Amino acid sequence: MSAAVPNRRAVLALLAGAGIAPLLRAADAVGQPRPVLTRAVPSTGEAIPAVGLGTWITFNVGDDPVARDECAEVMRAFFAAGGRLIDSSPMYGSSQEVIGYGLAKLGNAPVFAADKVWISSGARGPAQIEESRRRWAIRRFDLLQVHNLLAWEAHLPTLQSMKEAGKLRYVGITTSEGRRHADIERIMRSERIDFVQITYNVLDREVEARILPLAQERGIGVIVNRPFRQGSLVRRLERHALPPWAAEIGCSSWAQLLLKFIIAHPAVTCVIPATTRVDHVRENVAAASEPLPDAALRRRIAAHVERL
Amino acid sequence: MSEWWTYRLSDFLLFSPRTYYRLFELYNEAVFPAQFGAFALGLAILVLSRRGNARADRLAAALLAGLWLFVALAFHAARYATINWAASWFAAAFAVEAALIAWAGAVREAPVLRTDHDWGGRVGLAIFVFALCVLPLVGPLIGRPWSQIELFGLAPDPTALATLGLLAGSKKPRWFLLAIPLLWCATSGATLWTMEAPDAFVLPLVAALAFLLSIVRTFAPRAAGSNGPAA
Numbered sequence: 001m002s003a004a005v006p007n008r009r010a011v012l013a014l015l016a017g018a019g020i021a022p023l024l025r026a027a028d029a030v031g032q033p034r035p036v037l038t039r040a041v042p043s044t045g046e047a048i049p050a051v052g053l054g055t056w057i058t059f060n061v062g063d064d065p066v067a068r069d070e071c072a073e074v075m076r077a078f079f080a081a082g083g084r085l086i087d088s089s090p091m092y093g094s095s096q097e098v099i100g101y102g103l104a105k106l107g108n109a110p111v112f113a114a115d116k117v118w119i120s121s122g123a124r125g126p127a128q129i130e131e132s133r134r135r136w137a138i139r140r141f142d143l144l145q146v147h148n149l150l151a152w153e154a155h156l157p158t159l160q161s162m163k164e165a166g167k168l169r170y171v172g173i174t175t176s177e178g179r180r181h182a183d184i185e186r187i188m189r190s191e192r193i194d195f196v197q198i199t200y201n202v203l204d205r206e207v208e209a210r211i212l213p214l215a216q217e218r219g220i221g222v223i224v225n226r227p228f229r230q231g232s233l234v235r236r237l238e239r240h241a242l243p244p245w246a247a248e249i250g251c252s253s254w255a256q257l258l259l260k261f262i263i264a265h266p267a268v269t270c271v272i273p274a275t276t277r278v279d280h281v282r283e284n285v286a287a288a289s290e291p292l293p294d295a296a297l298r299r300r301i302a303a304h305v306e307r308l
Numbered sequence: 309m310s311e312w313w314t315y316r317l318s319d320f321l322l323f324s325p326r327t328y329y330r331l332f333e334l335y336n337e338a339v340f341p342a343q344f345g346a347f348a349l350g351l352a353i354l355v356l357s358r359r360g361n362a363r364a365d366r367l368a369a370a371l372l373a374g375l376w377l378f379v380a381l382a383f384h385a386a387r388y389a390t391i392n393w394a395a396s397w398f399a400a401a402f403a404v405e406a407a408l409i410a411w412a413g414a415v416r417e418a419p420v421l422r423t424d425h426d427w428g429g430r431v432g433l434a435i436f437v438f439a440l441c442v443l444p445l446v447g448p449l450i451g452r453p454w455s456q457i458e459l460f461g462l463a464p465d466p467t468a469l470a471t472l473g474l475l476a477g478s479k480k481p482r483w484f485l486l487a488i489p490l491l492w493c494a495t496s497g498a499t500l501w502t503m504e505a506p507d508a509f510v511l512p513l514v515a516a517l518a519f520l521l522s523i524v525r526t527f528a529p530r531a532a533g534s535n536g537p538a539a
Contacts, residue, residue, distance in 0.1 A: 060323045062390030064330050093322045093391045177319070230318070276324070 036082035037288040039269045041170065042219040043194045048112055050263045051288040052085030053078050053281065054225060054274035060093035070276065072102035077278040079109050081285035087197075087223065087272045088136075089116040089147050090128055096135035104137055113138050114223070116174060118147035122154020129162075145172035145197055149180055149187070156191055170194035176225055178206050188214050195269070197223040201233060202261050202305045212267040221269035224262050228273060233258065240308050245300070249291050255280065259287035261301045264294075317502045323391045325503040329447075332456045332463065335387050339462060346461030349375060350440045350470065357423045357433070357474050368421045369413020372471060375461040376406035383464060398492070402464065405488040409471075412485060420485060423477035428525050432477015435518050439470035443514075446507045465511050468492040472518035481522040490519055 038047035053075070061067035075086070088095045096115070103109055113136060119128045133141060144159050146152040152173060162168040172195030175184055181198075188196060188211070196215055200207050204226070215222045228234045237254040251257040255273070262271045273284045293301060336343065349371055356368035380402035388395035413420045423429040423436075440460045448454050460466040468489040475486050497512035 057322060057324055060391050061327050062323075062331065062387070064327065064334060067327065067330065091322075091393075093393065 036285060037263070037290060037292075039221075039263075041194065041221045041269060042215075043170070043221070048270055049082055049084050049285070049288055050268070050270055051083060051259060051285045052087060052112070052114070052223070052270045052272040053083055053284075054272035055086065055088045055095040055099060056092055056225075056274050057230070058274040058276045059088070059095035059098045061098055062094045068098055068101050069105075071098050072105045073278055074275065074281050075099070075102040075109065076106055078281045078285060079106065079111070081282050082288070083281070083285045084110055085112040085114055085142075085223075085270050085272065087114040087225075088132075089118055090132055091116070091118045091147060096132055100135050100137040111138070112142045113140075114143040114145070114172075115141050116145045116147035117155050117159070118150055120151050122151050122158065125151075125155050125158050129158075140167055141169075143170040143172055143195060144168055145174045145195065147174055149173060149175060149183055152183075152187065156187075156193075160192065170221075172196060172221075172223070174223075174225070175199070178204065181206065181211060185210060185214060188218055188220055193220060195221040195223055197225055199226045200224045200262055200265075200268070200271075201227045201229060202258055202302050203229070203233065205302070208265075212265060216267045222267050224268055224271040227258055227262055227271050228255065237305065237308060243304060245297075249293050249297065250289060251287070253283055255283055256287040257301060258305075259284060260292055261298055263288060264292040264298055317498055321499065321502045322393075325505065327391055328499075328503065329452060329456045331387055331391065332458055333453065335383060335462070336455060336457065336459075339382065342462060343457075343459055346375065346459055347440070350460045353421070353470075353474075354433070354436060354440070357421050357436075357477075360422060360425075362417055362419070365419040365422050366414045366417060368474075369409050372421060372474075373406045373410035373414065375467055376402050376409060376471070379462065379464050379467050380406060383462065398464070398495075401488050401492070405471075405485070408485055408488075412482060418482070420478060420482050421474040422479070423474060424479045428521060429477040429479075431521055432473045432475075432518070435473030435476065435514060435521075436470045437473075438514060439466040439473060443469060443510065446510055450506055464492060465496050468496075469511060469514055469518070472515055472522075476518040476521040476525065479525075481525050483522070483526070486519075486522055490515060 036049045036051070039050045040047055059071050061071060086099060088099055090096065103111060115132050115136070117125050117129055119125055129144060144162070146155045146159070156171070159168060159171040163171055171193050173184065173187055173193055174197035175181070176199045178199060184196060184198070187193065196211070198207050198211055200212075212222065234255050242251070242254060242257065246257050249260055251260060259271055259273065262268055275281050275284065353368050353371050356364040380399045384395045384399035384402055388398065409420070412418050423433045443466045444457050444459050448457060458465055460470050472486065472489045472493070475481050475489070493511050493515035497508060497515070500508035500511070
C-alpha cells in the first residue's frame with residue numbers, strides 16, 4: 001500500500017467520531033469474507049465453506065428487537081469470517097423471520113440458504129415453502145430438505161420438480177439424534193438427492209458405519225447437525241483443560257477441536273453449529289481451516305473425549 | 309411421530325430460557341400499567357369468592373373468565389406464539405376455559421369459585437393467595453429481573469394456579485373446569501424443568517396440592533371438611 005494513502009485504522013479513527021466507522025466495518029465485513037476451508041458439493045462440485053450456521057433455538061427470539069439485532073450481528077460476523085450456509089426450518093419458531101431480518105439489515109450477504117419443508121400434508125408443502133421463502137425474503141432457496149423425513153414420499157417429488165424448474169438448486173433430507181437411519185439409507189439408495197443432514201459428533205458416531213460411507217459412494221453431500229449436542233458437550237468438556245496436542249491442528253478451544261473432528265471426515269460437506277454469540281461464531285468458522293486431524297488423531301480425539 | 313420413544317422433552321423446547329423470560333419483560337412493558345389493574349381484580353375475585361351470594365359468584369366468574377380470555381389473546385396468541393407454534397393451541401385452550409368459567413359461573417350461576425368456610429376451602433384460598441402474591445415473587449427472589457415478573461391475570465402460570473385454588477376450595481370442585489388449568493400447570497412445569505429453571509418445581513407442586521384437594525373434596529367431602537350438599 002502506498003504511503004500517500006492513509007491507512008485503514010487511521011481512516012476508521014477519523015470516522016469514528018461521526019459514527020460512520022461501524023457502517024464501514026460492516027460493509028467491509030460482509031463484502032470481503034476471509035477465505036475458509038471449503039468442501040465440494042458432490043453433485044455439482046460447487047465449493048461451500050465447511051462450517052455453516054444452524055438456527056435451532058438460537059434464532060427463535062420472536063419480536064424481541066434487542067435479540068434480533070444480536071442475531072443479525074452473529075450473521076454479520078459469520079459472513080465476515082467467510083461462512084455462507086445458514087440452515088433453518090419452519091419448525092424453528094421465528095428463526096426464519098429473524099434470518100430474513102438479518103439478511104435485510106446486512107444487505108448483499110453471500111448466503112447459501114438452506115431450509116426445510118415440515119408438514120404432514122404433501123399438498124400443503126408448496127405453500128409452506130413459499131411462506132418460508134417470504135420469511136427469509138430471498139428470491140429462492142439454495143437447498144430444501146425434507147425435515148425429519150416427514151411425509152418425504154410426498155415432498156421429494158415437489159422439491160425435485162422445483163429443482164427442474166430452476167426454483168431450487170439442491171434437494172435433501174434430514175434426521176437428527178440417530179432417528180430413522182434405516183429409512184435414510186433406503187432413500188439415499190433409491191432417490192436422487194444432493195444432501196443428507198444427520199447428527200454426527202465425537203460421541204454420536206453411529207453414522208460412520210453406514211451412512212457416511214454410503215454418502216461418499218452415492219455422491220451425496222453431508223450436512224452435520226448437533227455437533228456440540230446442543231451445547232451440552234462443550235459445557236461438559238470446558239471443565240477440563242484442552243489437551244496440548246490440540247494446538248498441533250490449530251485448535252484453541254474445545255469447540256474448534258470438536259468441529260475439526262467432524263470436518264476432517266471425508267464424507268462431511270458442512271457442519272452447522274448454532275450460537276447466539278459473535279465470538280463463538282468467529283471461533284466456529286475459524287475451525288474451517290488447515291490443518292485437520294488425520295485418521296489417527298481423530299481416533300485419539302474420540303478416545304480422549306470418551307474418557308472425560 | 310415415528311420412533312417417539314427416542315424423543316426427550318428437550319427436543320420440543322424451541323427457545324432458550326433467555327428468550328422465554330424476555331418475552332415476559334417485553335409483555336410487561338407493552339401492557340403497563342395493567343399490572344395494577346390485574347392485581348386489583350385478583351383481590352376483588354378473592355373477596356367475591358368469600359361473599360357467599362349469587363351476585364358475587366357471578367361477578368367473580370365474569371372477572372376471572374375475562375382474565376383467562378385476556379391471557380389467551382394478549383399473551384399466548386400475541387406473544388408466546390412468536391416463539392412457540394404450540395401457543396396458538398394454548399390460546400385456544402385458555403379461551404375455552406374462559407368460556408367454561410363464564411358459562412358455568414355467570415350464565416348457569418353455579419358457585420364454582422365460592423370457597424367453602426372449612427379447612428379445604430381455606431387451603432384453596434391459600435393457593436389463590438399464593439398464586440396472586442407469592443408465585444410472582446419467586447422469579448425475582450432467585451435472581452431474575454423484576455421486569456420479567458409473571459403476574460396473575462396477565463401471565464398464564466399464576467392465573468391457572470389461582471383458578472385451581474378457587475375451584476379446589478369450592479364445595480364441589482368442577483372437573484370440567486379443573487382440566488385445562490391442571491394441564492397448563494403440567495405443561496408449563498415441563499417447560500420450566502426442561503429449561504432447567506431452579507423454580508420449575510413450584511408450580512407443579514402447588515398445582516398437585518390443588519389436584520389432591522379436589523380429589524378429596526370430590527370423593528370424600530366429609531374428610532375434606534365439606535359437610536353440605538353442593539349448591
